[in-house]
Amino acid sequence: MxxxxxxxxxxxxxxxxxxxxxxxxxxxxxxxxxxxxxxxxxxxxxxxxxxxxxxxxxxxxxxxxxxxxxxxxxxxxxxxxxxxxxxxxxxxxxxxxxxxxxxxxxxxxxxxxxxxxxVGLPAAVVSRERVWVDVEARVHEKVSGAFFAGGTPQLLGMVPFNEASKLTLEKMTLAFDIPDQLEGFKICQLSDLHLTGHICIEYFQEIVKEANQFEPDMIVITGDFIDEAICLPWFESTLGQLQAKYGVFYVLGNHDKRIKDEQMLRGKIEECGAVAVAGAWHAIDIAGAKIVMTGNELPWYRAVDRLPPPKEQPESDFAILLSHSPDQLEWARDYKFELMFAGHTHGGQIAFPFIGPIVAPSKHGVAYASGTFQIGSMLMHVSRGISGDEAIRVNSPPELGLFTLTAKGAEA
Ligand SMILES: [Fe+2]
Incomplete structure (x- = not known):
C-alpha cells in the first residue's frame, strides 16, 4: 500500500x-x-x-x-x-x-x-454507406494550379494522413413516421465550407457538382460559409450552382462573423438562391404533405429570439431544425423536431486511431463531434463539414451528406 x-x-x-x-x-x-x-x-x-x-x-x-x-x-x-x-x-x-x-x-x-x-447507431438509421472521392486528383486533372494556396496550407497538405483534400459522401436512409408523399425524400447537407482561400475554388466547385448529382429534393447548409472576404466572389460559381427541387436553406455559423457586414453576407448568400431559416418557421408543401423548418444560430447570431414559443409551433408532418452548433440540442427539446442538422465541430478535425478526437468546440466536448444521435424523439446528425480554418484533417475526412427519408416499417 x-x-x-x-x-x-x-x-x-x-x-x-x-x-x-x-x-x-x-x-x-x-x-x-x-x-x-x-x-x-x-x-x-x-x-x-x-x-x-x-x-x-x-x-x-x-x-x-x-x-x-x-x-x-x-x-x-x-x-x-x-x-x-x-x-x-x-x-x-x-x-x-x-x-x-x-x-x-x-x-x-x-x-x-x-x-x-x-452507444450504437440509432435504430432510425436503416442503411449507411460511405463513398470516398479524391477531389484533389480530380481537380488536378482539370487545372494545373496549386490545390493548397500559401505557405502554411501547402505545408499542411504534405502532412501524412491529411485528408483535407478528400471527400466522403455519407449516404443514409432514415426511418420516421412520415406520410407517403415524403417516402424517398432526399436531403443533402453541406456544412462548414470555410472559404479561406487556403484550398482552391475548384475543390468547392467539385463538391457542388457531387451535391447536384444526388438530385436532392432539398439542400441544407449549416453555417461557416466563409472566413475571408476575399472569397465572397466565389459564391456565384459554388453556392450559386446548387440545385434542389424544393430549395436551398441555410443558417450562419461562428466563422461567418468574420465578415463584419452581416446583412451584406446574407444578401450574397441569398443572391445564390439560398433561404435563411433562422428565427421563423418555413413551410414547404410536398404534394400535400407539410415540412416545416427553422434555424438556430446561437450563440453567435440571435435571430432565433424572433421565433414564436414552442406552443405556437405550426402543425406539420415533418419538422427540421438547422443549427450550426450541436449544443442547441437542449433548446431543440422544447420544440418538436423529427430531424436536426448541425455542424461546427468538424469531427474534432484530428481524431486519434482507436481513441478518437479529444477536442471539439462544444460544451459536450467530443460527445457530438460528428455522427448521428438519437436525442429523445429527435434524430440529430452532426456533419464533419467540408473544410476548416486550417487545411488539416486526420481520421475526420470532409463530409457531404445525403439523407433519404423512409417510412418506419417500409425499410424491411
Ligand atoms: Fe466550422
Whole structure:
C-alpha cells in the first residue's frame, strides 16, 4: 500500500521516482496524466463553445496548451533522465491536483468507454454507406494550379494522413413516421465550407457538382460559409450552382462573423438562391404533405429570439431544425423536431486511431463531434463539414451528406 501516502500527501515520496519503480505507480501516473488532459480539454472545449471574442479564445489557447503539455514533458524527460526529483512532494497543491487528476480520470475513461463501445447507431438509421472521392486528383486533372494556396496550407497538405483534400459522401436512409408523399425524400447537407482561400475554388466547385448529382429534393447548409472576404466572389460559381427541387436553406455559423457586414453576407448568400431559416418557421408543401423548418444560430447570431414559443409551433408532418452548433440540442427539446442538422465541430478535425478526437468546440466536448444521435424523439446528425480554418484533417475526412427519408416499417 505504498501509494496511500502519495495520494494523501505524506510529503516524503516523489511520484516521478515511484513511476520508475513499480507498475502500479506507473498506472497511477498514467491516470494522473489522463485526468490532467481531460480537465484541460474540458476547459478548451467549453471556451471554444462560447460566443467569446475570437481574440480571447486564441489567447486562451496560449495558456491552455502549455499547461497541458508541460507536465507531459516533465514526466517524459524525468523518466528518460531518471531524475531524482521530489517536485510533487514539496508542494501540497501539486499533490492535491495530481490526486484529483487520478480521481477524475475514471470519469473521463468511463465516458470514453460508454461512447466507444456502448452507444450504437440509432435504430432510425436503416442503411449507411460511405463513398470516398479524391477531389484533389480530380481537380488536378482539370487545372494545373496549386490545390493548397500559401505557405502554411501547402505545408499542411504534405502532412501524412491529411485528408483535407478528400471527400466522403455519407449516404443514409432514415426511418420516421412520415406520410407517403415524403417516402424517398432526399436531403443533402453541406456544412462548414470555410472559404479561406487556403484550398482552391475548384475543390468547392467539385463538391457542388457531387451535391447536384444526388438530385436532392432539398439542400441544407449549416453555417461557416466563409472566413475571408476575399472569397465572397466565389459564391456565384459554388453556392450559386446548387440545385434542389424544393430549395436551398441555410443558417450562419461562428466563422461567418468574420465578415463584419452581416446583412451584406446574407444578401450574397441569398443572391445564390439560398433561404435563411433562422428565427421563423418555413413551410414547404410536398404534394400535400407539410415540412416545416427553422434555424438556430446561437450563440453567435440571435435571430432565433424572433421565433414564436414552442406552443405556437405550426402543425406539420415533418419538422427540421438547422443549427450550426450541436449544443442547441437542449433548446431543440422544447420544440418538436423529427430531424436536426448541425455542424461546427468538424469531427474534432484530428481524431486519434482507436481513441478518437479529444477536442471539439462544444460544451459536450467530443460527445457530438460528428455522427448521428438519437436525442429523445429527435434524430440529430452532426456533419464533419467540408473544410476548416486550417487545411488539416486526420481520421475526420470532409463530409457531404445525403439523407433519404423512409417510412418506419417500409425499410424491411
Ligand atoms: Fe466550422
Amino acid at each position: 505504498d501509494w496511500v501516502p502519495w495520494i494523501f500527501g505524506s510529503g516524503d515520496v516523489s511520484w516521478l521516482g515511484w513511476a520508475s519503480e513499480s507498475p502500479f505507480s506507473l498506472l497511477l501516473w498514467l491516470l494522473c496524466l489522463i485526468g490532467h488532459l481531460g480537465i484541460w480539454c474540458v476547459v478548451f472545449n467549453r471556451v471554444h463553445a462560447t460566443a467569446l471574442p475570437r481574440k480571447f479564445r486564441k489567447q486562451s489557447e496560449k495558456v491552455i496548451v502549455p499547461i497541458v503539455v508541460l507536465p507531459f514533458l516533465y514526466v517524459v524527460v524525468g523518466m528518460c533522465l531518471r531524475l531524482d526529483t521530489d517536485f510533487d512532494s514539496k508542494y501540497l497543491l501539486c499533490e492535491i491536483y495530481m490526486a484529483a487528476s487520478v480521481i477524475v480520470s475514471f470519469y473521463f475513461i468511463s465516458r470514453w468507454v460508454y461512447r466507444r463501445f456502448l
